[in-house]
Amino acid sequence: MMRSLFSGVSGLKTHQTRMDVIGNNIANVNTVAYKSSSMTFSELMYQTTQSATGANAATGRAGINAKQIGLGVVGGAINTAITTEGASQTTGNPFDLRITGDSFFVVSSGSENFFTRAGAFYVDGVGNLAMTTNGYTVMGWQPDTDDPTIIKKDTVSALRIMSAANLTSPPEATTESYISGIIDKNSTNLTSSSGQAVNMTFYDDLGYSYTAKYAIYGYTEGQAVATAERVASGDLYWVADAAQQTDDPKGYSHRALTDADVAAGLKLYSNVTATDPPVATELIDKTLLEEGIYRMELEDIQDSTGKSLTEKYNKPLKEIASMGATAGYELTTYLKYSKSDGSFIGYSSDGGVTYSQNTDLNDVKAALTFNLGNFPAAPAAINISFKESTMYDNKGTATIGATAGDYDGRYTGRKLGAMSGVSIETSGKIFASYDNGTTKLLGQIAVANFANASGLEKVGENLYSATQNSGAFNGIGDEVGADGTGKINSGVLEMSNVDLSSEFTEMITTQRGFQANSRIITVSDTMIEELVNLKR
DSSP, X not given: OHHHHHHHHHHHHHHHHHHHHHHHHHHXXXXXXXXXEEEEEEEOOEEEXXXXXXXXXXXXXXOBOOEEEEOOEXXXXXXXXXXXXXXXXXXXXXXXXXXXXXXXXXXXXXXXXXXXXXXXXXEOTTSBEEETTTOOEEEEEEEOSSOTTSEEEEEEEEOBTTOGGGSEEXXXXXXXXEEEEEOOTTOHHHHSSSOEEEEEEEEOTTSOEEEEEEEEEEOOTXXXXXXXXXXXXXXXXXXXXXXXXXXXXXXXXXXXXXXXXXXXXXEEEEOOOSSSOOEEEEOOOGGGGSTTEEEEEEEEEEETTSOBHHHHHTSOHHHHHTSSTTOEEOOEEEEEEOTTTOBEEEEESXXXXXXXXXXXXXXXXXXXXXXXXXXXXXXXOEEXXXXXXXXXXXXXXXXXXXXXXXXXXOSOOBOOEEEXXXXXXXXXXXXXXXXXXXXXXXXXXXXXXOTTGGGOEEEETTEEEOOTTTOOOOSSOBOTTTTSOOOEEETEEEOOOOOHHHHHHHHHHHHHHHHHHHHHHHHHHHHHHHHHTTOO
């Protein structure tokens, strides 16, 4: 009877432990990523009153089984359903992360790495991605210093996604642009004194924006003078034609040229004054008077406030461009179009007749350079492609315009960008977006996988630590989904995997087991009482 008493006591203790496990599961029914536990029982030990014997062939007696009396029950194991995923809870917070598969986030207390499925993270005051419950930092990999567009998988380190360096995106100078649209030869703008206006916005190395103001002029009879070398300070052009002396006692006539003048090979002269000798400038070839030849002039450059360089320095743009010791400038480009189909053929930057032929339109570019030494940060040469421009009949309307960047939208230049958002991909890569249209790779969340995840030890606060039975963490980790399974979802949390219906059922059987074991004790006590009462 004493044995039954102690068996009942062991049953009570073991069922109480099981109830503790059930109670902890139910208490954590709403804990983020909590993994439920279950308890199994094991026989404690046995007292053998008679050992088993084998059959005796000599006497003909059969074997006898052993006689054993059990001495109670003990908790066999407490298992955690660590690989069973909980349901999803949508939060809308981009730093709330759910990880699928059997992987774990790696977090650090500063001195030791731990592992968790609870992805309720936030960004602390210095930009670290960290757990909301205890401030442990989320670990991962950093961008490669040589190529920041890729991740360098090395020993995991804290992901400081909102460091001072990541809050802004550096500016970039514009290096490419293109002219597109229609040049209609009948457009009145092309033959006016101001030309067809074409504006292009660009950035320098410091992110300051400017507007380059171009004008496109067509050529007609009497405008040949405009195709000669440009002169500064508004100097007049003169023709050495003694038969038409009208304006200057030195014998030079100031007038508009005609085709006949060009055919005659007359020369243009500038800087004609009473004391200085004239400077001769050869007339360019007569083909520039034909249809399909246009002149594109860089008239002025304005800063972001609308103030022009010519206004700022009170000088023509050509003189401003000459102010820098190493300044280069090309303010004029001549464009040529096919008279047969209106397509762009090529260009010349010197007013001559040698054009870049249309063998590969992708290569048809004129380098209009304004390396102006007076800029806060002198921009590099900006290549301007004309392959998308044409000379068609558009009912007298020119639609020509300039766009910064190449045809794929690259090299447009940009201002200094401020961070406007953060996104986390399913692979764990973290990207920042900026208000200047750029994105930047900030890092990648690393995960840990274990040969026996059930062997991890719970240490509280939704954390696990590695044990000898789980396998060690190698310090580098893995990429989620590297084995073809698992991913990270942003704005979602994993809920507890506790099944209340199963827990209540287990609670009922545990209660009945505890009740039955208590009866063992009371009945055994009654039997002892009867034994004592044999002698009165």
